[in-house]
Amino acid sequence: MKSTLLLVLVLSSVSVAWAAPLGIYQHGTVVRMRMGDCMLMHRGFMNQFGPPQAAAAEESCPEYTLVADKVVFLIVGKSSNQLVPLAEVIDFRFQNKELAVRVDDARHESRFAIKEMTLRSEWELVQKHIEYQLNDSPRQPVDTSMTLRSRE
Amino acid sequence: MSQVRVTFFATDENNHPVAPLTKSDFAVIDSELVVRNFRNFTPADETSLDVVALVDLSESVALRLGVAMSAVLQLVAREQSMPDDNIAVLTFGGTFEGTIGGALGGMQPAILCANGCRAADAMNRLLAVKSGGTTPLFDALLFGAEFVSHHRRAGLRPVLILFSDGNDTISMHSAREALDAVLNEGALIYSVDMRTSGHQSSKQRAGSTFLRQVSDATGGRYFPLRFAPNDGAATVLNAALEDLRASYVVTYDLPSHQAGFHSLCLMPTHNLNLTFHSRNGYYYEPSVR
Numbered sequence: 001m002k003s004t005l006l007l008v009l010v011l012s013s014v015s016v017a018w019a020a021p022l023g024i025y026q027h028g029t030v031v032r033m034r035m036g037d038c039m040l041m042h043r044g045f046m047n048q049f050g051p052p053q054a055a056a057a058e059e060s061c062p063e064y065t066l067v068a069d070k071v072v073f074l075i076v077g078k079s080s081n082q083l084v085p086l087a088e089v090i091d092f093r094f095q096n097k098e099l100a101v102r103v104d105d106a107r108h109e110s111r112f113a114i115k116e117m118t119l120r121s122e123w124e125l126v127q128k129h130i131e132y133q134l135n136d137s138p139r140q141p142v143d144t145s146m147t148l149r150s151r152e
Numbered sequence: 153m154s155q156v157r158v159t160f161f162a163t164d165e166n167n168h169p170v171a172p173l174t175k176s177d178f179a180v181i182d183s184e185l186v187v188r189n190f191r192n193f194t195p196a197d198e199t200s201l202d203v204v205a206l207v208d209l210s211e212s213v214a215l216r217l218g219v220a221m222s223a224v225l226q227l228v229a230r231e232q233s234m235p236d237d238n239i240a241v242l243t244f245g246g247t248f249e250g251t252i253g254g255a256l257g258g259m260q261p262a263i264l265c266a267n268g269c270r271a272a273d274a275m276n277r278l279l280a281v282k283s284g285g286t287t288p289l290f291d292a293l294l295f296g297a298e299f300v301s302h303h304r305r306a307g308l309r310p311v312l313i314l315f316s317d318g319n320d321t322i323s324m325h326s327a328r329e330a331l332d333a334v335l336n337e338g339a340l341i342y343s344v345d346m347r348t349s350g351h352q353s354s355k356q357r358a359g360s361t362f363l364r365q366v367s368d369a370t371g372g373r374y375f376p377l378r379f380a381p382n383d384g385a386a387t388v389l390n391a392a393l394e395d396l397r398a399s400y401v402v403t404y405d406l407p408s409h410q411a412g413f414h415s416l417c418l419m420p421t422h423n424l425n426l427t428f429h430s431r432n433g434y435y436y437e438p439s440v441r
Binding site for chain 1: 178179181184185186188419420421422423424
């Protein structure tokens with residue numbers, strides 16, 4: 001049992017170690033983060049058909065918008081404390097229908113579920129549309145002086 | 153262009169403040185948008201603390217009141233060791249023989265001493281407190297915020313050290329109103345949880361959760377009293393001072409002009425062992441020309 005575990009650990013670390021030099025990683029930038037529900041992660045039989053589980057429903061998981069060269073990903077962590085370092089550029093790769101993100105410049109990856117994938121060109125059009133709507137919608141003029149109510 | 157100004161500090165995996173930091177160590181998440189372009193990043197300009205101890209005297213903390221008051225007395229004893237610092241003691245719930253302003257305690261929060269708490273009459277008042285009655289915690293937080301507002305001094309960081317079990321029983325104001333009042337004064341809450349150890353009821357756990365949440369929301373910290381019964385005050389005060397020295401201010405352009413509450417949190421860019429402490433949001437209100 002121990003040797004099997006050791007073998008798995010060695011293989012996984014070797015695969016991560018080889019991924020970087022081989023250029024397997026893609027690069028992207030996280031532009032948005034929010035805490036969403038974790039239900040995407042709990043789609044097992046018991047969760048779908050079992051009794052209501054308030055605890056699972058209440059848990060929130062981090063959801064990131066990751067903008068890559070051609071595609072924009074919406075990825076979701078598997079627990080509330082699964083975080084992505086928010087560096088300007090992060091490394092990631094596909095692994096078994098999930099996205100493995102390189103964490104902390106180390107030989108360590110964190111795997112996220114892919115909730116949505118959009119072509120970057122389409123995503124940018126949608127963003128422009130949202131921005132246009134926000135700017136064009138009737139609203140009160142903004143005083144460009146300091147308008148934050150709070151001290152900070 | 154409107155700017156957002158956030159004061160913060162970071163702690164490591166052992167909960168110790170981290171310094172120095174650089175602006176590439178973190179990103180700000182402002183209303184879900186990741187902000188990495190900062191206008192300015194400097195050490196905080198506050199040089200010392202303005203401490204207000206807010207002590208729960210209600211019946212629910214009666215068993216721990218002796219320990220808490222001992223901590224408050226330790227805090228007062230350190231007043232002269234902190235140049236320019238001011239320590240005030242406010243209470244809510246409970247009974248005592250006399251207060252500044254003549255109130256006799258109970259439902260209304262009261263000022264036990266506003267400065268010079270080491271004076272004989274102030275010490276007598278501190279020693280005369282008795283537990284009992286209900287817990288107007290949220291009202292007391294508003295009262296504390298108002299006190300901070302009236303006693304504000306430039307260059308000092310207002311800190312509310314809240315000794316309580318976190319269970320409000322009778323306030324006229326809501327938890328949200330209480331938290332907003334504290335946030336508006338820019339005060340940090342360092343809460344000391346007075347709940348008893350051993351088996352915890354769901355009510356006790358809810359109280360602890362509240363204390364943790366208001367501490368986090370203001371950029372302060374949470375301490376269980378049971379972990380440091382003998383040097384509770386020193387632990388909290390040292391933490392507040394260390395946090396002050398490790399604090400920074402970052403400013404950036406307002407990322408969204410949407411009116412209302414903007415949530416705020418800081419996240420590490422490389423080292424995921426870092427935890428950043430700051431207020432958890434601000435209100436933006438576009439003014440009308």
